[in-house]
Amino acid sequence: MSRQETDSSRRQFLGQAAAAGLLIAPGVMLYKVAQARTPEMPASAINRWGMLIDTNKCATGCSDCVSACQTENGWGGKNSNEKHSAITQKAQWIRKVKLTDKLSGYVQSLPLMCQHCESPPCVDVCPTGASMKRADGLVLVDKHICIGCRYCMMACPYKARSFVHETLTGQKPYAPRGKGTVEACTMCVQRVDTGRTPACVEACSGEGHKAMYFGDLKDPASEISKRLKKYGGSEIRSDLDLNTGVRYQGL
Amino acid sequence: MKTLTYKVIDGNSKGYLALLAILGLFVLAGAVAFFYMEHNGHWVTGMNDQVVWGIPHVFAVFLIVSASGALNVASISSVFNRKVYKPLAPLSAVLAITLLLGGLTILVLDLGRPDRLIVAMTKYNFKSIFAWNMLLYNGFLAIVGVYLWFMLERKMNQYSRYAGFAAFFWRLILTTGTGAIFGFLVSRQAYDVAIMAPMFIIMSFAYGLAIFNIVTIASYSWTNRQLGDVIFERLRKLLGIFIGAVFYFVTVYHLTKLYATKHHGVENFILLHGGVYTDLFWLGQVVIGMLIPAILVFHPALAKSRRALVTASALVIVGGISQMYVTIIGGQAYPMVMFPGKIVESSFFDGGIKSYIPSLPEFALAFGGFALSLIMVALAIKILRLLPESLSDAEIAPHHKA
Numbered sequence: 077m078s079r080q081e082t083d084s085s086r087r088q089f090l091g092q093a094a095a096a097g098l099l100i101a102p103g104v105m106l107y108k109v110a111q112a113r114t115p116e117m118p119a120s121a122i123n124r125w126g127m128l129i130d131t132n133k134c135a136t137g138c139s140d141c142v143s144a145c146q147t148e149n150g151w152g153g154k155n156s157n158e159k160h161s162a163i164t165q166k167a168q169w170i171r172k173v174k175l176t177d178k179l180s181g182y183v184q185s186l187p188l189m190c191q192h193c194e195s196p197p198c199v200d201v202c203p204t205g206a207s208m209k210r211a212d213g214l215v216l217v218d219k220h221i222c223i224g225c226r227y228c229m230m231a232c233p234y235k236a237r238s239f240v241h242e243t244l245t246g247q248k249p250y251a252p253r254g255k256g257t258v259e260a261c262t263m264c265v266q267r268v269d270t271g272r273t274p275a276c277v278e279a280c281s282g283e284g285h286k287a288m289y290f291g292d293l294k295d296p297a298s299e300i301s302k303r304l305k306k307y308g309g310s311e312i313r314s315d316l317d318l319n320t321g322v323r324y325q326g327l
Numbered sequence: 328m329k330t331l332t333y334k335v336i337d338g339n340s341k342g343y344l345a346l347l348a349i350l351g352l353f354v355l356a357g358a359v360a361f362f363y364m365e366h367n368g369h370w371v372t373g374m375n376d377q378v379v380w381g382i383p384h385v386f387a388v389f390l391i392v393s394a395s396g397a398l399n400v401a402s403i404s405s406v407f408n409r410k411v412y413k414p415l416a417p418l419s420a421v422l423a424i425t426l427l428l429g430g431l432t433i434l435v436l437d438l439g440r441p442d443r444l445i446v447a448m449t450k451y452n453f454k455s456i457f458a459w460n461m462l463l464y465n466g467f468l469a470i471v472g473v474y475l476w477f478m479l480e481r482k483m484n485q486y487s488r489y490a491g492f493a494a495f496f497w498r499l500i501l502t503t504g505t506g507a508i509f510g511f512l513v514s515r516q517a518y519d520v521a522i523m524a525p526m527f528i529i530m531s532f533a534y535g536l537a538i539f540n541i542v543t544i545a546s547y548s549w550t551n552r553q554l555g556d557v558i559f560e561r562l563r564k565l566l567g568i569f570i571g572a573v574f575y576f577v578t579v580y581h582l583t584k585l586y587a588t589k590h591h592g593v594e595n596f597i598l599l600h601g602g603v604y605t606d607l608f609w610l611g612q613v614v615i616g617m618l619i620p621a622i623l624v625f626h627p628a629l630a631k632s633r634r635a636l637v638t639a640s641a642l643v644i645v646g647g648i649s650q651m652y653v654t655i656i657g658g659q660a661y662p663m664v665m666f667p668g669k670i671v672e673s674s675f676f677d678g679g680i681k682s683y684i685p686s687l688p689e690f691a692l693a694f695g696g697f698a699l700s701l702i703m704v705a706l707a708i709k710i711l712r713l714l715p716e717s718l719s720d721a722e723i724a725p726h727h728k729a
C-alpha cells in the first residue's frame with residue numbers, strides 16, 4: 077500500500093469516526109445531563125432507580141440499614157414518635173428478615189422493604205391514585221390524597237407498607253408522615269433527587285459490609301447494572317412478574 | 328291476585344318506639360366510636376399493620392353483599408315475572424338501599440382520613456376495584472331508587488319491569504365487584520381465585536334473603552297483619568335453595584385450594600389448625616350458617632313454623648358474619664408466602680400467624696352501621712306505603728293450595 081493510499085484511508089476512517097461521533101455525541105450528552113438532573117427537573121424514565129442486595133454479605137444480627145432509615149426518615153427507633161401504637165401498629169419502612177431453610181437449616185439474612193415494582197399491585201388497587209409510580213420507577217404515596225383505606229396494604233405482596241395509627245409530631249420536612257395515611261420506603265427520594273444514595277445503602281457501605289448497592293438499572297455503566305449482568309440477581313415472588321426494582325443475590 | 332292495599336304502619340305503638348330507641352342507641356354508640364377512632368387514630372382499635380381490615384370491614388362487606396341479596400324478591404317478581412313476590416318487591420328494594428347505606432357508612436367512617444371522602448369522590452384510579460365499586464354502589468342506589476319510585480308511583484308502574492331488569496344486572500355486577508376486592512388480590516394465599524366473585528353473589532342471595540325474611544315476618548307479626556302460607560312457603564324454600572348453593576360454592580372454593588400443594592398451608596390453617604378461624608369456619612359458617620338452617624327450613628314438621636324460618640334466617644346471618652370474618656381476617660392472619668421452603672422471622676411479624684383482637688369501638692361502629700340500616704327500614708315502612716295490608720293466601724293467591 078502506497079503512502080498516498082494509506083493517508084487516504086486514514087482520512088476516510090477519521091472522517092467516518094467523526095461522523096459517528098457527531099451522531100453518538102448528542103445521545104451521550106443527553107444521557108449525562110439526565111444522570112445529573114437538577115431538583116427542578118421532573119423525574120424521567122431515562123432512569124430506573126434500583127437496589128441490589130447481596131445476601132451473602134448481609135450479616136445476621138446487623139441492622140445498620142434499618143437504623144439509618146429510621147434516622148433519615150424519622151420513624152421507629154428509641155425515640156419513636158408513635159407513642160401510643162402497639163408494636164404491631166408501629167411503622168416499619170425496612171426490616172431485617174432471617175430465613176432458615178427447612179431442609180438444610182441454612183440461614184440467610186436480608187433487608188426487606190418496598191420492592192419498587194415496575195407493575196406495582198399497590199398502585200393498581202389505590203382508588204384515588206395516591207399510590208403512584210414515578211417515571212424513574214420509585215413507588216411513592218401522595219400523602220395529600222391518601223384516604224387511608226389500606227387496600228394497598230392488602231395488595232402488596234411484600235408487606236412493605238405501614239399505616240400511621242396516631243397523631244405524629246416532629247416529622248422530617250422532606251419525609252412527610254401523618255395519621256391515617258399509608259407509608260413505605262421511598263428509596264430516600266429526597267436523597268436520590270439530589271444525587272445522593274439512600275441512607276440504608278450508605279450505612280451498609282459505611283460499615284464495610286457492602287451488601288447493598290444503589291444505582292440506575294438503565295445505565296449499563298452503573299455498578300448495579302454491571303453486578304447484575306455479571307452475577308445475576310433474583311426477585312422475591314418472581315412468579316408475580318412485577319419486575320421489581322430491588323434485586324437479591326444469593327437467594 | 329286481588330288488588331292489594333298498601334298501607335303505612337301506624338308507628339305509634341310502644342313496641343315500635345322501643346325498637347327505634349334501641350336501634351338509635353346502637354347508632355349513637357357507633358357515632359361515638361367513630362369520633363373516638365377519628366380523634367385518636369386507629370391505635371385505639373385492634374387493627375394493625377398486619378391485619379389492616381378488621382371488624383368494621385367484616386360487617387361492612389357483609390351488609391354490602393346482603394344489600395344486593397335483599398333485592399332478590401323484587402328481582403324475582405320483575406325479572407322472572409313471579410307475581411306472588413310482587414307485593415313484597417317495594418320492601419325488598421328499600422332494604423337493598425338501606426343495607427348498602429349502612430355498609431358504606433361503616434366503610435367510610437373507618438377510613439384513616441374520613442375527612443377526605445371528597446377526594447375519593449373526585450379522584451379516580453380506574454384500575455382500582457375500589458374505584459369501580461364507588462361507581463357501582465352509587466349506581467346501585469340510583470337505579471334501585473328509580474326502581475322503587477316506578478313501583479310506588481302508579482303512573483310509572485308500567486316501567487318498573489325495565490328498572491327491575493336494570494337493577495338485577497347491576498346487582499350482579501356490584502357483587503362481582505365486591506368479591507373481586509378479594510378474588511383479584513394476587514398477594515395473599517386465601518384470595519387470588521376467580522370463584523370468589525360468583526361465590527359472593529350466591530352468598531348475597533342467602534344473606535340478603537335471610538335479613539329480608541326477618542324484616543318481613545317481624546313487620547307483619549308486630550303490626551298484626553297477615554302473612555299467608557303461600558308467600559311464606561316461597562321465602563322458606565328459597566332460603567333453603569340459597570343455603571345449598573352457598574354450600575356448593577364454599578366446597579368448590581376449598582377443593583380448588585386443596586388441590587394445589589402451594590395452598591395446603593392456608594387450607595391447613597383455615598380448616599384444621601387456625602384456632603378461632605377454624606372454629607368460626609366449622610361451627611359458625613358450616614354448622615350454624617348452613618347445616619342447622621337447612622334442617623330448620625327443610626324439616627317437614629317445621630314447614631309452617633314462622634319461628635323456625637326466623638331462627639334459620641338469623642343463623643344464616645350469624646353464619647354469614649362468621650364467613651366474612653374467616654375470609655377477611657383469616658385471609659390476612661395467614662402469612663404471605665414470600666420465601667417458599669424457608670422459616671421466616673422478622674421484627675415485622677413475617678412468617679407467623681398475625682394477631683388481631685377486635686376492640687369495642689370497632690364493634691360499636693359495626694353494629695351502629697347495621698342498626699342504621701334497620702332504623703332506616705323501620706322509618707321507611709312508617710313513611711312510605713311499602714307493605715300490603717294483608718298478604719293472606721286469600722289476598723295474593725286465592726286459587727293456590729299451599
